Amino acid sequence: MVTVRAPATSANLGSGFDVFGAALSRPADVVTVEKAAETTIEVTGVGAQYIPEDPEKNTVGAVVEALDAPARIHIDKGVRPASGLGSSAASAAGAAVALNRLYDRGRSRKELVPIAAEGEAVVSGVAHADNVAPSILGGFTVTTAEGTSSVDAAIPLVVCLPDVAVSTRDARRVVPESASMEDLVETVGNAATLAVGMCRSDPALVGAGMSDPVVTPERARLITGYDDVRERAFGAGATGVTVSGAGPAVIAACRERDRRDVAAAMLDGFAGAGIEARAYQTRIGRGTTFLDG
Ligand SMILES: Nc1ncnc2c1ncn2[C@@H]1O[C@H](COP(=O)(O)OP(=O)(O)OP(=O)(O)O)[C@@H](O)[C@H]1O
Numbered sequence: 168m169v170t171v172r173a174p175a176t177s178a179n180l181g182s183g184f185d186v187f188g189a190a191l192s193r194p195a196d197v198v199t200v201e202k203a204a205e206t207t208i209e210v211t212g213v214g215a216q217y218i219p220e221d222p223e224k225n226t227v228g229a230v231v232e233a234l235d236a237p238a239r240i241h242i243d244k245g246v247r248p249a250s251g252l253g254s255s256a257a258s259a260a261g262a263a264v265a266l267n268r269l270y271d272r273g274r275s276r277k278e279l280v281p282i283a284a285e286g287e288a289v290v291s292g293v294a295h296a297d298n299v300a301p302s303i304l305g306g307f308t309v310t311t312a313e314g315t316s317s318v319d320a321a322i323p324l325v326v327c328l329p330d331v332a333v334s335t336r337d338a339r340r341v342v343p344e345s346a347s348m349e350d351l352v353e354t355v356g357n358a359a360t361l362a363v364g365m366c367r368s369d370p371a372l373v374g375a376g377m378s379d380p381v382v383t384p385e386r387a388r389l390i391t392g393y394d395d396v397r398e399r400a401f402g403a404g405a406t407g408v409t410v411s412g413a414g415p416a417v418i419a420a421c422r423e424r425d426r427r428d429v430a431a432a433m434l435d436g437f438a439g440a441g442i443e444a445r446a447y448q449t450r451i452g453r454g455t456t457f458l459d460g
């Protein structure tokens with residue numbers, strides 16, 4: 168039996184649509200796998216009632232297929248589904264790392280990224296790897312068609328998750344099909360600033376690079392209260408605020424000393440819109456870890 172802890176992640180970070188990702192120190196899924204003749208999946212924890220246990224429909228089923236590793240799988244969800252916190256990816260990432268060890272498949276962490284991404288295709292129609300990469304590797308990740316680069320970064324974060332669901336599939340429908348040259352230049356500048364900030368563990372630079380003029384404004388419209396949450400977070404000291412993944416979670420970068428105030432301000436913003444929310448005071452963290460030595 169193998170048990171792993173697979174972290175939540177935040178994709179895009181504003182300027183890095185479908186490219187940037189970050190592992191969060193909390194929350195996380197716990198995935199346990201045991202060899203079996205046929206694959207069965209049991210799901211418990213946050214939002215378990217919305218998650219299919221049929222291997223054809225659960226993200227871990229595609230990982231079992233890719234590694235040819237049938238197993239009895241238990242997923243204890245700490246990451247709520249349809250959150251923008253890489254819920255479906257955390258399970259797939261955890262399953263990939265755990266099954267690789269259980270069956271001694273010998274794949275490196277980087278080789279497991281495209282395998283886990285197959286699970287994302289099951290739920291969103293696209294095998295995007297920007298959530299599974301940080302959940303497997305940890306840190307800040309840059310994923311392109313050529314592979315993933317990662318760097319550890321010490322950046323305090325707040326993610327505020329409103330009590331509403333937005334599916335990635337729906338949120339991809341509002342993404343514009345094209346962008347102007349002006350928007351392209353602004354996005355490249357922001358993305359480069361953010362990447363330098365990650366390499367220097369500098370919350371001011373990371374925050375300055377977290378905005379995007381193309382995708383985020385469209386997605387923000389799907390999140391009631393977003394503008395107020397953003398404004399209040401900046402008022403409490405956030406250095407940058409954007410939609411986490413496909414939403415509805417909102418993510419803020421900040422300095423350690425401001426993290427508690429930023430979390431309270433974001434909760435107030437959603438409360439003002441009549442929406443209950445939960446705030447996680449978190450940071451960029453490690454990738455999937457083994458819990459059983
Ligand atoms: N193991 C799993 N964990 C969570 N959701 C799963 C899993 N397997 C299948 N799903 C389905 O995936 C959907 C949630 O995935 P979706 O990509 O929309 O949200 P997310 O992973 O929280 O968001 P994001 O990718 O924006 O961070 C739900 O419909 C859920 O039933």
Ligand SMILES: N[C@@H](CCO)C(=O)O
Pocket residue numbers: 178179184185186251253295297298335338339412413
């Ligand atoms: N990059 C993907 C991540 C979804 O979690 C998107 O924004 O649609």
